[in-house]
Amino acid sequence: xxxxxxxxxxxxxxxxxxxxxxxxxxxxxxxxxxxxxxxxxxxxxxxxxxxxxxxxxxxxxxxxxxxxxxxxxxxxxxxxxxxxxxxxxxxxxxxxxxxxxxxxxxxxxxxxxxxxxxxxxxxxxxxxxxxxxxxxxxxxxxxxxxxxxxxxxxxxxxxxxxxxxxxxxxxxxxxxxxxxxxxxxxxxxxxxxxxxxxxxxxxxxxxxxxxxxxxxxxxxxxxxxxxxxxxxxxxxxxxxxxxxxxxxxxxxxxxxxxxxxxxxxxxxxxxxxxxxxxxxxxxxxxxxxxxxxxxxxxxxxxxxxxxxxxxxxxxxxxxxxxxxxxxxxxxxxxxxxxxxxxxxxx
Numbered sequence: 001x002x003x004x005x006x007x008x009x010x011x012x013x014x015x016x017x018x019x020x021x022x023x024x025x026x027x028x029x030x031x032x033x034x035x036x037x038x039x040x041x042x043x044x045x046x047x048x049x050x051x052x053x054x055x056x057x058x059x060x061x062x063x064x065x066x067x068x069x070x071x072x073x074x075x076x077x078x079x080x081x082x083x084x085x086x087x088x089x090x091x092x093x094x095x096x097x098x099x100x101x102x103x104x105x106x107x108x109x110x111x112x113x114x115x116x117x118x119x120x121x122x123x124x125x126x127x128x129x130x131x132x133x134x135x136x137x138x139x140x141x142x143x144x145x146x147x148x149x150x151x152x153x154x155x156x157x158x159x160x161x162x163x164x165x166x167x168x169x170x171x172x173x174x175x176x177x178x179x180x181x182x183x184x185x186x187x188x189x190x191x192x193x194x195x196x197x198x199x200x201x202x203x204x205x206x207x208x209x210x211x212x213x214x215x216x217x218x219x220x221x222x223x224x225x226x227x228x229x230x231x232x233x234x235x236x237x238x239x240x241x242x243x244x245x246x247x248x249x250x251x252x253x254x255x256x257x258x259x260x261x262x263x264x265x266x267x268x269x270x271x272x273x274x275x276x277x278x279x280x281x282x283x284x285x286x287x288x289x290x291x292x293x294x295x296x297x298x299x300x301x302x303x304x305x306x307x308x309x310x311x312x313x314x315x316x317x318x319x320x321x322x323x324x325x326x327x328x329x330x331x332x333x334x335x336x337x338x339x340x341x342x343x344x345x346x
Contacts, residue, residue, distance in 0.1 A: 016109070030047070031049065227313050284346050
């Protein structure tokens with residue numbers, strides 16, 4: 001039986017059972033975040049974990065990866081086994097990487113439980129851990145067997161996590177020139193309203209991934225907002241700040257659109273409209289001019305750079321078309337950081 005890449009459902013447990021019934025396997029291994037069992041069982045009664053891990057970004061490292069691989073080995077997983085990753089982006093990222101590495105690759109199923117994981121981390125086959133202070137520095141492309149997406153998990157999700165995923169949906173909206181999302185309050189949406197929004201966002205990302213699964217060209221458009229966003233995120237995490245990935249991407253999106261105005265003639269009014277929506281929706285990640293050297297250093301370590309001494313950004317041109325791989329100098333990036341602080345009142 002050929003499985004779809006994604007299931008969009010309000011009954012995730014029943015969906016998982018159908019997938020397992022029609023997928024030959026000798027045993028399963030279920031990975032979950034620590035401390036989330038009760039919340040997950042409300043949506044998927046009776047589900048249990050073979051291993052629970054800390055799902056903080058600070059624990060997306062070799063130590064946790066080794067813990068997962070050891071547990072997989074102890075359970076006797078073979079190449080015929082199935083790994084089931086239930087949780088947020090950290091769980092699907094590191095669980096997918098463990099599946100990619102174990103016996104040179106075993107199949108895995110993602111069941112994302114946060115909005116960010118639903119529309120970003122759990123789809124597209126990117127798996128990774130952080131290393132050397134660089135986000136997602138060590139990883140592999142390993143496509144999940146399928147991904148089961150259910151808005152039921154959002155009912156118990158904190159507002160900060162809803163907003164984190166909303167940033168990725170907005171990014172997809174900007175890439176499709178869909179401005180009506182900026183007039184939507186994500187904290188007021190019902191499950192029935194979430195499902196079509198999630199489906200549209202996931203399908204857009206998948207349409208890009210299908211044409212460039214290894215991120216050799218077109219897929220780089222999905223990095224819009226991420227070059228500066230990852231730098232904001234890693235700077236905040238080093239300071240021990242409570243910051244979400246989507247919060248950082250939203251702020252990075254503002255910086256990318258400022259650079260788009262500066263370098264590729266993206267309309268200034270459109271940029272200001274997006275920046276205003278970001279300012280009104282997302283908590284800021286404060287920084288000042290003393291942080292510029294560290295932010296620039298983090299951007300220079302981004303894995304998308306070409307080794308020419310410049311920073312590679314995904315920008316948008318005058319018509320709103322993506323311009324991935326646009327080189328940006330330190331002087332230009334510094335100017336964009338200045339304007340980011342002004343527009344977002346940081």
